[in-house]
Amino acid sequence: MSILTPTKGAQAIYRINPVAKLATAFLLSFALILTIDWLSAATALVLESVLFAWAGLSARQFFLRTIPIWIAAPTAGFTTLLYGQSSGQSHFEFGLVHVTDGSISLAIATALRVLAIGLPAIVLFVTIDPTDLADGLAQVWHLPSRFVLGALAGLRLVGLFLDDWRSLELARRARGVGDRGRIRRVVSQAFALLVLSIRRGSKLATAMEARGFGGDTKRTWARESLVGWREVLLIGIGAVIAAASVVVAVAFGTWNFIV
Known part of the structure; x- marks a missing residue:
């Protein structure tokens, strides 16, 4: 069995309040945003990888x-390698492209940083139920209920948008107008979806107002x-992972404060 195959114990993460997942992702991101060095990012990534099994x-x-994330990390690293800050020994130069020891180190740090921030954020967010998130934002963080419920209603419609797009595509093909001109077809379908979305949004807003979602009384x-x-x-x-990445980077002299 794969180490990432969910077990009964692993499913406990789905019962964790979403606001705690948001706070954890913020802590990890904040610590790594303060610096751009390979050691802090590598330390955080190693510690996070151990927890991905659960x-x-x-x-x-x-x-x-x-x-x-796996696409963005090497892309960001390669771009930094070619156009990053030049320092140290030069290895290759052509026009605006200048590969040096400094740009190589910066590229490695950038790629690891993207992985260390992006992977745990996605893993935490995919285990969040939108309704649970709305409950947490309103009850734990005390955000305005109108904002929370409106955002939840909009998020719930995303799946309907995808179904509407497929239905529009099939309908146009059935009428013989969706087989040629891909760019024109996409633009036309996007406009039709926009009109449909506005109509549905208006009906949803009216229905929510009729049911008292826009009232001033405490919900x-x-x-x-x-x-x-x-x-x-x-x-x-x-917090421990964030602190460990900072401490290790400072202890080994790689910390590069950028804020």
């Missing part, structure tokens, strides 16, 4: 969900959003 995702789910919630030991443990793990 993320509740199979190996296939993990790599499919994180494909954008009650069907499910109580609680913060317990699981949430404290997750935030504590994030």
